[in-house]
Amino acid sequence: MGVKALLSKLLAAYVHKKHQSWIEHPVEAQEAVFQNIVKQAQHTKFGRDHGFASIKTHADFVKAVPVRDYEGLASYFNLVKQGQKDVVWPGKPLYLAKTSGTTSGTKYIPITKDSIPNHINGARDALLAYVHETGKSAFLDGKLIFLSGSPELEEVGGTKTGRLSGIANHHVPGYLRTNQLPSYQTNCIEDWETKLDQIIEETLDEDMTLISGIPPWVQMYFDKLIRQTGKPIKDIFPNFGLFVYGGVNFEPYRKKLFESIGRQVDSIELFPASEGFFAFQDKQNDPGLLLLLNSGIFYEFIPTDEFFSENPTRLTIGQVEPGVNYALVVSSNAGLWSYSIGDTVKFTSVKPYKLIVSGRIKHYISAFGEHVIGEEVEKAMKHAMQQFPEVELTEFTVAPFVSQNEGASYHEWLVEFAHPPINTDAFAAELDKQLRKYNSYYDDLISGNILQKLKLSALPKGAFQEYMKSQGKLGGQNKVPRLSNDRKLAEGLLGITN
Known part of the structure; x- marks a missing residue:
């Protein structure tokens, strides 16, 4: 066992113990996040416009801050794009995550100095939870591939801007840099088919142990590898043992993907978005995703059958029930306030709070x-x-x-x-x-x-x-x-x- 694999077990045990404090006290953890972010943002333009200085409770917050999507908050985000400070969060954001919108076209979601750990630590802790549960850590000594967008960043209003996966690429821990594939140069290729050919060239002869990406695009990678070699993935990468994915429901793709691999491998589902890293699968035999309640994000949940009503019910974590579809609404230290991310969720457990992503409120x-x-x-x-x-x-x-x-x-x-x-x-x-x-x-x-x-x-x-x-x-x-x-x-x- 290599040094990375060995040390990861110690770090996994430490992180697991740290998580237990908020897992065992979920309501208190969310209340602490709520009070902290409202207090920090009270002198921003958004905070002044919505009377944050007078907000003491969630009920106060509901009265002061309506639920809005990107279009509803665009007047504030446009000021952020122009380079203004103290608009939705103190100072200027570190990044603007560029993502496809609906009626608004391209959306620019702020990522701040305070919110970047949520994105980076969420993904890290998902892997450490797997190490802690299974005892498997040897994959950290092999090569790890993250199929992602380009890490090249441009500037908008003086703030670095790019796809979330490209931004995250700049924050891969140093101890994993030597394991990471594809290369930075290959990740920068915009054309997907050209990029995929180069990824195959770089990975074909490597000891790939972890592969991560959205299932349909990973399947394209596997299909090309199989056509080129005439072998199943298990023979190309005999030590490949962990598939990490998010963004879509895996079930429609599962059968073909595992047939391409030629054997079962472990998998971890993540719930990432430009607006935050919300949850991850922490148990191999449980499809529910552990909701991160102590990571700078305050959650509200609206029953989906009320979402389009004038005054929908806005529940906090202690009020949700298993088996009910809720629209997910977030406020965070990125400067998002009662922001509807568009996803619907359904809790599978409330001890601890675990959920599945059940769909899109507009889809x-x-x-x-x-x-x-x-x-x-x-x-x-x-x-x-x-x-x-x-x-x-x-x-x-x-x-x-x-x-x-x-x-x-x-x-x-x-x-x-x-x-x-x-x-x-x-x-x-x-x-x-x-x-x-x-x-x-x-x-x-x-x-x-x-x-x-x-x-x-x-x-x-x-x-x-x-x-x-x-x-x-x-x-x-x-x-x-x-x-x-x-x-x-x-x-x-x-x-x-x-």
């Missing part, structure tokens, strides 16, 4: 009042694949088709199979059956002949890759939306394949 289909969410379509796909074990999935998305003729509308599932079902019609029927089970509104619409049963459109191999490339979103941290409430993505995919 749903409700063209007919059914309000189908991401969690439901992913569960339907998972159970349909269990009934058709030959099926392997590359990617899929779902969109409504609204017909002018009564009873002729439907949901269209656009699916790219790695291995298609033997009977596509039977597979589509099973998908429809499962979705009706998970969403009673959808079931009512089918039963009432308002909707036809879903239509499955099998796309040729490479369709999603070609579409993402056409949009300039191939690779990196870009994700295909699982659901749309319009036909834009669906028509784009169908246009690529025609």
Whole structure:
């Protein structure tokens, strides 16, 4: 065992013990974060505008600070972009994390001196939790690959700006620098296909032990390696034992990914975002992600069925219940205030507080009042694949088709199979059956002949890759939306394949 592997066990034990203090006192930990960030920000422009000096309780905060998304806070973020100080947090941010927006175009999320440890320590502690639980640390002596965006940074208003994964690349601990792949120069390549070829060249003959990235892009890396060598990943990297991922639900990709590897490996799910590092999987046999309650972020939770109401209920950590879908709202030492990040979560445990990411608050289909969410379509796909074990999935998305003729509308599932079902019609029927089970509104619409049963459109191999490339979103941290409430993505995919 190498020095890094040995020392990591000591550090893992120390960090585990440190985490127990806030895990055992979650409400107190969140109250301390709340009081601290409100006090620190009371003299900022945002703090003065919202009367932070008079805020003593969460109830005061709710009255003073409405829930807003990026667009709702854009007037403040624009001042930050212009280089003004003391806007949403004391001083100027260290970085602006650039990420894709919706109506706002590109978003610039501040990362401050106080918030950068949340991003860096969150990822570190996820690995240390794995070491502490399993006793496995030898992977730290091998090569570690992090498929990420470019670490090259530009300046906006005098602040360094880039993708979160590129910013994080500058903060990889020194003791891991010698293990890290790909090289800085390769990470700077913008074109994903060119970058992927170079990554393969740099990693093919190395002892890769940990691979991290968004599952569909890791799958592309594996596919190219297998085509080039004719071998499964387990034979190319015999010591590869840990897969780290986040950003999308792993289940639709799991079967194909492990078939590409050729054996099971351990995995860790993370919940990172430009707005903060929120949670990580701390137990191999538990899919729930441990919510970080002592990391500079104060959380509020809005029941999803209230989210679009005028005065939604805003719960704190001690008020949430398992099994309920909540929209996640954060305030933090990055200068985010009652900021809706767009994700929905569902708690699997409250002792300790663990959750899963159940979808996106804006990614749903409700063209007919059914309000189908991401969690439901992913569960339907998972159970349909269990009934058709030959099926392997590359990617899929779902969109409504609204017909002018009564009873002729439907949901269209656009699916790219790695291995298609033997009977596509039977597979589509099973998908429809499962979705009706998970969403009673959808079931009512089918039963009432308002909707036809879903239509499955099998796309040729490479369709999603070609579409993402056409949009300039191939690779990196870009994700295909699982659901749309319009036909834009669906028509784009169908246009690529025609």
